[in-house]
Amino acid sequence: CSRYDVVMICDEIATGFGRTGRMFACEHAGITPDIMTLGKGLTGGMMTLSAVAVTDRISEGISLSPSRVLMHGPTFMANPLACAAANGSLDLLLSEDVCSQTSHIEKVLYDGLRDLVSCTETVKEVRALGACGVVELRKNVDTVSMQRFFVDKGIWLRPFGNIIYIYPPFIITDEQLRACISAVRELVFLLNDGVQTSQSCFSV
Known part of the structure:
Protein backbone atom coordinates (compact mmCIF):
# COMPACT_ATOMS: atom_id res chain seq x y z
CA CYS A 1 0.00 0.00 0.00
CA SER A 2 2.83 2.39 0.82
CA ARG A 3 4.62 1.58 -2.44
CA TYR A 4 1.57 2.32 -4.59
CA ASP A 5 0.10 5.06 -2.38
CA GLY A 16 -9.94 -3.88 18.75
CA PHE A 17 -9.23 -3.19 22.42
CA GLY A 18 -7.51 -6.44 23.33
CA ARG A 19 -9.89 -8.95 21.76
CA THR A 20 -7.14 -10.81 19.85
CA GLY A 21 -4.45 -10.55 22.52
CA ARG A 22 -3.08 -7.22 21.23
CA MET A 23 -4.67 -3.83 21.68
CA PHE A 24 -5.50 -3.89 17.96
CA ALA A 25 -5.41 -6.90 15.65
CA CYS A 26 -3.32 -5.09 13.03
CA GLU A 27 -0.44 -5.16 15.53
CA HIS A 28 -0.10 -8.90 14.86
CA ALA A 29 0.93 -7.97 11.32
CA GLY A 30 3.18 -5.11 12.41
CA ILE A 31 1.33 -2.52 10.33
CA THR A 32 -0.19 0.90 10.88
CA PRO A 33 -3.31 1.57 8.79
CA ASP A 34 -4.19 4.97 7.36
CA ILE A 35 -7.75 4.64 8.64
CA MET A 36 -9.03 2.50 11.51
CA THR A 37 -12.67 1.92 12.42
CA LEU A 38 -13.45 1.27 16.09
CA GLY A 39 -16.48 0.20 18.09
CA LYS A 40 -17.77 -2.57 20.41
CA ALA A 53 -9.09 7.12 13.65
CA VAL A 54 -6.95 8.51 10.82
CA THR A 55 -3.31 9.44 10.26
CA ASP A 56 -2.22 13.05 9.97
CA ARG A 57 -1.91 12.62 6.20
CA ILE A 58 -5.55 11.57 5.88
CA SER A 59 -6.73 14.25 8.29
CA GLU A 60 -4.83 16.96 6.43
CA GLY A 61 -6.16 15.70 3.10
CA ILE A 62 -9.72 15.96 4.37
CA SER A 63 -9.04 19.46 5.69
CA LEU A 64 -7.88 20.57 2.25
CA SER A 65 -11.23 19.68 0.71
CA PRO A 66 -13.62 22.55 -0.21
CA SER A 67 -15.73 21.84 2.88
CA ARG A 68 -12.57 21.77 5.05
CA VAL A 69 -14.10 19.16 7.37
CA LEU A 70 -14.99 15.48 7.33
CA MET A 71 -18.69 15.74 6.49
CA HIS A 72 -20.41 13.48 8.98
CA GLY A 73 -22.88 14.49 11.61
CA PRO A 74 -25.13 11.80 13.06
CA THR A 75 -27.57 13.09 15.64
CA PHE A 76 -25.94 11.25 18.54
CA MET A 77 -22.31 11.78 17.48
CA ALA A 78 -19.99 12.02 20.50
CA ASN A 79 -22.88 12.12 22.95
CA PRO A 80 -21.51 12.77 26.46
CA LEU A 81 -22.92 9.62 28.11
CA ALA A 82 -21.42 7.27 25.51
CA CYS A 83 -18.08 9.11 25.67
CA ALA A 84 -18.08 8.79 29.47
CA ALA A 85 -18.72 5.05 29.11
CA ALA A 86 -15.80 4.85 26.67
CA ASN A 87 -13.48 6.70 29.05
CA GLY A 88 -14.45 4.36 31.88
CA SER A 89 -14.05 1.27 29.71
CA LEU A 90 -10.62 2.33 28.44
CA ASP A 91 -9.42 3.21 31.96
CA LEU A 92 -10.44 -0.26 33.12
CA LEU A 93 -8.91 -1.94 30.09
CA LEU A 94 -5.56 -0.20 30.54
CA SER A 95 -5.47 -0.94 34.29
CA GLU A 96 -5.60 -4.73 33.80
CA ASP A 97 -3.39 -7.31 32.13
CA VAL A 98 -5.77 -7.97 29.26
CA VAL A 117 -11.60 -31.52 13.34
CA SER A 118 -10.27 -35.05 13.71
CA CYS A 119 -13.25 -36.72 15.39
CA THR A 120 -16.12 -35.37 13.25
CA GLU A 121 -16.90 -35.11 9.56
CA THR A 122 -18.71 -31.79 9.83
CA VAL A 123 -15.91 -29.54 11.16
CA LYS A 124 -13.51 -28.03 8.66
CA GLU A 125 -11.33 -25.99 11.02
CA VAL A 126 -11.05 -24.78 14.61
CA ARG A 127 -9.37 -21.44 15.30
CA ALA A 128 -8.72 -19.37 18.42
CA LEU A 129 -6.99 -16.03 18.78
CA GLY A 130 -7.25 -14.21 22.06
CA ALA A 131 -10.83 -14.12 23.30
CA CYS A 132 -12.30 -15.24 19.99
CA GLY A 133 -12.93 -18.86 19.05
CA VAL A 134 -14.30 -20.19 15.77
CA VAL A 135 -15.58 -23.58 14.71
CA GLU A 136 -15.88 -23.59 10.93
CA LEU A 137 -18.23 -26.21 9.53
CA ARG A 138 -17.97 -27.76 6.08
CA LYS A 139 -21.50 -26.72 5.13
CA ASN A 140 -23.97 -23.98 6.00
CA VAL A 141 -26.55 -24.90 8.59
CA ASP A 142 -29.83 -23.46 9.82
CA THR A 143 -28.65 -20.47 11.85
CA VAL A 144 -32.03 -19.91 13.53
CA SER A 145 -32.20 -23.51 14.78
CA MET A 146 -28.60 -23.37 15.99
CA GLN A 147 -29.19 -20.13 17.86
CA ARG A 148 -32.32 -21.56 19.48
CA PHE A 149 -30.29 -24.61 20.54
CA PHE A 150 -27.74 -22.41 22.33
CA VAL A 151 -30.36 -20.17 23.95
CA ASP A 152 -32.12 -23.27 25.30
CA LYS A 153 -28.79 -24.16 26.92
CA GLY A 154 -28.67 -20.72 28.54
CA ILE A 155 -25.86 -19.57 26.27
CA TRP A 156 -25.85 -16.70 23.76
CA LEU A 157 -23.59 -17.47 20.82
CA ARG A 158 -23.61 -16.10 17.31
CA PRO A 159 -23.65 -18.85 14.70
CA PHE A 160 -23.69 -17.57 11.14
CA GLY A 161 -23.82 -19.71 8.00
CA ASN A 162 -21.12 -22.31 8.55
CA ILE A 163 -19.36 -20.49 11.40
CA ILE A 164 -19.92 -20.85 15.15
CA TYR A 165 -18.32 -17.99 17.09
CA ILE A 166 -17.40 -17.94 20.77
CA TYR A 167 -16.77 -14.29 21.58
CA PRO A 168 -16.76 -14.12 25.40
CA PRO A 169 -16.25 -11.18 27.76
CA PHE A 170 -12.72 -10.96 29.16
CA ILE A 171 -14.03 -11.59 32.69
CA ILE A 172 -15.64 -14.93 31.81
CA THR A 173 -14.83 -17.70 34.28
CA ASP A 174 -13.34 -21.02 33.20
CA GLU A 175 -16.58 -22.71 34.26
CA GLN A 176 -18.66 -20.41 32.05
CA LEU A 177 -16.26 -20.79 29.16
CA ARG A 178 -16.33 -24.58 29.41
CA ALA A 179 -20.14 -24.44 29.42
CA CYS A 180 -19.94 -22.61 26.05
CA ILE A 181 -17.45 -25.16 24.74
CA SER A 182 -19.62 -28.04 25.94
CA ALA A 183 -22.67 -26.63 24.14
CA VAL A 184 -20.71 -26.16 20.91
CA ARG A 185 -19.36 -29.70 21.14
CA GLU A 186 -22.86 -31.09 21.73
CA LEU A 187 -24.21 -29.24 18.70
CA VAL A 188 -21.33 -30.37 16.49
CA PHE A 189 -21.84 -34.01 17.42
CA LEU A 190 -25.58 -33.66 16.74
CA LEU A 191 -24.71 -32.22 13.34
CA ASN A 192 -22.25 -35.05 12.75
CA ASP A 193 -24.85 -37.68 13.64
CA GLY A 194 -27.30 -35.93 11.33
CA VAL A 195 -24.80 -36.04 8.46
CA GLN A 196 -24.30 -39.75 8.98
CA THR A 197 -28.05 -40.42 9.02
CA SER A 198 -28.98 -37.57 6.60
CA GLN A 199 -31.60 -36.37 9.13
CA SER A 200 -30.02 -33.37 10.84
CA CYS A 201 -32.60 -30.87 12.10
CA PHE A 202 -29.96 -28.15 11.65
CA SER A 203 -29.41 -28.69 7.93
CA VAL A 204 -30.22 -25.86 5.54
Whole structure:
Protein backbone atom coordinates (compact mmCIF):
# COMPACT_ATOMS: atom_id res chain seq x y z
CA CYS A 1 0.00 0.00 0.00
CA SER A 2 2.83 2.39 0.82
CA ARG A 3 4.62 1.58 -2.44
CA TYR A 4 1.57 2.32 -4.59
CA ASP A 5 0.10 5.06 -2.38
CA VAL A 6 -3.01 3.04 -1.60
CA VAL A 7 -4.96 4.02 1.51
CA MET A 8 -5.24 1.09 3.92
CA ILE A 9 -8.32 0.76 6.11
CA CYS A 10 -8.40 -1.69 9.03
CA ASP A 11 -11.79 -2.63 10.46
CA GLU A 12 -11.11 -3.12 14.18
CA ILE A 13 -14.72 -2.81 15.29
CA ALA A 14 -14.87 -6.44 16.49
CA THR A 15 -11.16 -7.04 17.04
CA GLY A 16 -9.94 -3.88 18.75
CA PHE A 17 -9.23 -3.19 22.42
CA GLY A 18 -7.51 -6.44 23.33
CA ARG A 19 -9.89 -8.95 21.76
CA THR A 20 -7.14 -10.81 19.85
CA GLY A 21 -4.45 -10.55 22.52
CA ARG A 22 -3.08 -7.22 21.23
CA MET A 23 -4.67 -3.83 21.68
CA PHE A 24 -5.50 -3.89 17.96
CA ALA A 25 -5.41 -6.90 15.65
CA CYS A 26 -3.32 -5.09 13.03
CA GLU A 27 -0.44 -5.16 15.53
CA HIS A 28 -0.10 -8.90 14.86
CA ALA A 29 0.93 -7.97 11.32
CA GLY A 30 3.18 -5.11 12.41
CA ILE A 31 1.33 -2.52 10.33
CA THR A 32 -0.19 0.90 10.88
CA PRO A 33 -3.31 1.57 8.79
CA ASP A 34 -4.19 4.97 7.36
CA ILE A 35 -7.75 4.64 8.64
CA MET A 36 -9.03 2.50 11.51
CA THR A 37 -12.67 1.92 12.42
CA LEU A 38 -13.45 1.27 16.09
CA GLY A 39 -16.48 0.20 18.09
CA LYS A 40 -17.77 -2.57 20.41
CA GLY A 41 -14.88 -2.72 22.89
CA LEU A 42 -14.63 1.08 22.86
CA THR A 43 -17.36 1.18 25.52
CA GLY A 44 -17.05 -2.42 26.68
CA GLY A 45 -20.35 -3.06 24.93
CA MET A 46 -22.26 -0.92 27.44
CA MET A 47 -23.41 1.75 25.01
CA THR A 48 -23.40 2.38 21.29
CA LEU A 49 -20.33 4.34 20.23
CA SER A 50 -17.95 4.07 17.30
CA ALA A 51 -14.99 6.06 16.07
CA VAL A 52 -12.78 6.49 13.02
CA ALA A 53 -9.09 7.12 13.65
CA VAL A 54 -6.95 8.51 10.82
CA THR A 55 -3.31 9.44 10.26
CA ASP A 56 -2.22 13.05 9.97
CA ARG A 57 -1.91 12.62 6.20
CA ILE A 58 -5.55 11.57 5.88
CA SER A 59 -6.73 14.25 8.29
CA GLU A 60 -4.83 16.96 6.43
CA GLY A 61 -6.16 15.70 3.10
CA ILE A 62 -9.72 15.96 4.37
CA SER A 63 -9.04 19.46 5.69
CA LEU A 64 -7.88 20.57 2.25
CA SER A 65 -11.23 19.68 0.71
CA PRO A 66 -13.62 22.55 -0.21
CA SER A 67 -15.73 21.84 2.88
CA ARG A 68 -12.57 21.77 5.05
CA VAL A 69 -14.10 19.16 7.37
CA LEU A 70 -14.99 15.48 7.33
CA MET A 71 -18.69 15.74 6.49
CA HIS A 72 -20.41 13.48 8.98
CA GLY A 73 -22.88 14.49 11.61
CA PRO A 74 -25.13 11.80 13.06
CA THR A 75 -27.57 13.09 15.64
CA PHE A 76 -25.94 11.25 18.54
CA MET A 77 -22.31 11.78 17.48
CA ALA A 78 -19.99 12.02 20.50
CA ASN A 79 -22.88 12.12 22.95
CA PRO A 80 -21.51 12.77 26.46
CA LEU A 81 -22.92 9.62 28.11
CA ALA A 82 -21.42 7.27 25.51
CA CYS A 83 -18.08 9.11 25.67
CA ALA A 84 -18.08 8.79 29.47
CA ALA A 85 -18.72 5.05 29.11
CA ALA A 86 -15.80 4.85 26.67
CA ASN A 87 -13.48 6.70 29.05
CA GLY A 88 -14.45 4.36 31.88
CA SER A 89 -14.05 1.27 29.71
CA LEU A 90 -10.62 2.33 28.44
CA ASP A 91 -9.42 3.21 31.96
CA LEU A 92 -10.44 -0.26 33.12
CA LEU A 93 -8.91 -1.94 30.09
CA LEU A 94 -5.56 -0.20 30.54
CA SER A 95 -5.47 -0.94 34.29
CA GLU A 96 -5.60 -4.73 33.80
CA ASP A 97 -3.39 -7.31 32.13
CA VAL A 98 -5.77 -7.97 29.26
CA CYS A 99 -3.19 -9.87 27.22
CA SER A 100 -2.78 -12.56 29.88
CA GLN A 101 -6.57 -12.82 30.25
CA THR A 102 -7.15 -13.25 26.54
CA SER A 103 -4.18 -15.61 26.22
CA HIS A 104 -5.74 -17.86 28.86
CA ILE A 105 -9.15 -17.73 27.14
CA GLU A 106 -7.49 -18.64 23.83
CA LYS A 107 -5.83 -21.71 25.38
CA VAL A 108 -9.06 -22.94 27.02
CA LEU A 109 -11.01 -22.45 23.76
CA TYR A 110 -8.46 -24.21 21.58
CA ASP A 111 -7.87 -27.07 24.02
CA GLY A 112 -11.61 -27.62 24.32
CA LEU A 113 -12.43 -27.54 20.61
CA ARG A 114 -9.40 -28.56 18.53
CA ASP A 115 -10.17 -32.29 18.43
CA LEU A 116 -13.49 -31.63 16.65
CA VAL A 117 -11.60 -31.52 13.34
CA SER A 118 -10.27 -35.05 13.71
CA CYS A 119 -13.25 -36.72 15.39
CA THR A 120 -16.12 -35.37 13.25
CA GLU A 121 -16.90 -35.11 9.56
CA THR A 122 -18.71 -31.79 9.83
CA VAL A 123 -15.91 -29.54 11.16
CA LYS A 124 -13.51 -28.03 8.66
CA GLU A 125 -11.33 -25.99 11.02
CA VAL A 126 -11.05 -24.78 14.61
CA ARG A 127 -9.37 -21.44 15.30
CA ALA A 128 -8.72 -19.37 18.42
CA LEU A 129 -6.99 -16.03 18.78
CA GLY A 130 -7.25 -14.21 22.06
CA ALA A 131 -10.83 -14.12 23.30
CA CYS A 132 -12.30 -15.24 19.99
CA GLY A 133 -12.93 -18.86 19.05
CA VAL A 134 -14.30 -20.19 15.77
CA VAL A 135 -15.58 -23.58 14.71
CA GLU A 136 -15.88 -23.59 10.93
CA LEU A 137 -18.23 -26.21 9.53
CA ARG A 138 -17.97 -27.76 6.08
CA LYS A 139 -21.50 -26.72 5.13
CA ASN A 140 -23.97 -23.98 6.00
CA VAL A 141 -26.55 -24.90 8.59
CA ASP A 142 -29.83 -23.46 9.82
CA THR A 143 -28.65 -20.47 11.85
CA VAL A 144 -32.03 -19.91 13.53
CA SER A 145 -32.20 -23.51 14.78
CA MET A 146 -28.60 -23.37 15.99
CA GLN A 147 -29.19 -20.13 17.86
CA ARG A 148 -32.32 -21.56 19.48
CA PHE A 149 -30.29 -24.61 20.54
CA PHE A 150 -27.74 -22.41 22.33
CA VAL A 151 -30.36 -20.17 23.95
CA ASP A 152 -32.12 -23.27 25.30
CA LYS A 153 -28.79 -24.16 26.92
CA GLY A 154 -28.67 -20.72 28.54
CA ILE A 155 -25.86 -19.57 26.27
CA TRP A 156 -25.85 -16.70 23.76
CA LEU A 157 -23.59 -17.47 20.82
CA ARG A 158 -23.61 -16.10 17.31
CA PRO A 159 -23.65 -18.85 14.70
CA PHE A 160 -23.69 -17.57 11.14
CA GLY A 161 -23.82 -19.71 8.00
CA ASN A 162 -21.12 -22.31 8.55
CA ILE A 163 -19.36 -20.49 11.40
CA ILE A 164 -19.92 -20.85 15.15
CA TYR A 165 -18.32 -17.99 17.09
CA ILE A 166 -17.40 -17.94 20.77
CA TYR A 167 -16.77 -14.29 21.58
CA PRO A 168 -16.76 -14.12 25.40
CA PRO A 169 -16.25 -11.18 27.76
CA PHE A 170 -12.72 -10.96 29.16
CA ILE A 171 -14.03 -11.59 32.69
CA ILE A 172 -15.64 -14.93 31.81
CA THR A 173 -14.83 -17.70 34.28
CA ASP A 174 -13.34 -21.02 33.20
CA GLU A 175 -16.58 -22.71 34.26
CA GLN A 176 -18.66 -20.41 32.05
CA LEU A 177 -16.26 -20.79 29.16
CA ARG A 178 -16.33 -24.58 29.41
CA ALA A 179 -20.14 -24.44 29.42
CA CYS A 180 -19.94 -22.61 26.05
CA ILE A 181 -17.45 -25.16 24.74
CA SER A 182 -19.62 -28.04 25.94
CA ALA A 183 -22.67 -26.63 24.14
CA VAL A 184 -20.71 -26.16 20.91
CA ARG A 185 -19.36 -29.70 21.14
CA GLU A 186 -22.86 -31.09 21.73
CA LEU A 187 -24.21 -29.24 18.70
CA VAL A 188 -21.33 -30.37 16.49
CA PHE A 189 -21.84 -34.01 17.42
CA LEU A 190 -25.58 -33.66 16.74
CA LEU A 191 -24.71 -32.22 13.34
CA ASN A 192 -22.25 -35.05 12.75
CA ASP A 193 -24.85 -37.68 13.64
CA GLY A 194 -27.30 -35.93 11.33
CA VAL A 195 -24.80 -36.04 8.46
CA GLN A 196 -24.30 -39.75 8.98
CA THR A 197 -28.05 -40.42 9.02
CA SER A 198 -28.98 -37.57 6.60
CA GLN A 199 -31.60 -36.37 9.13
CA SER A 200 -30.02 -33.37 10.84
CA CYS A 201 -32.60 -30.87 12.10
CA PHE A 202 -29.96 -28.15 11.65
CA SER A 203 -29.41 -28.69 7.93
CA VAL A 204 -30.22 -25.86 5.54
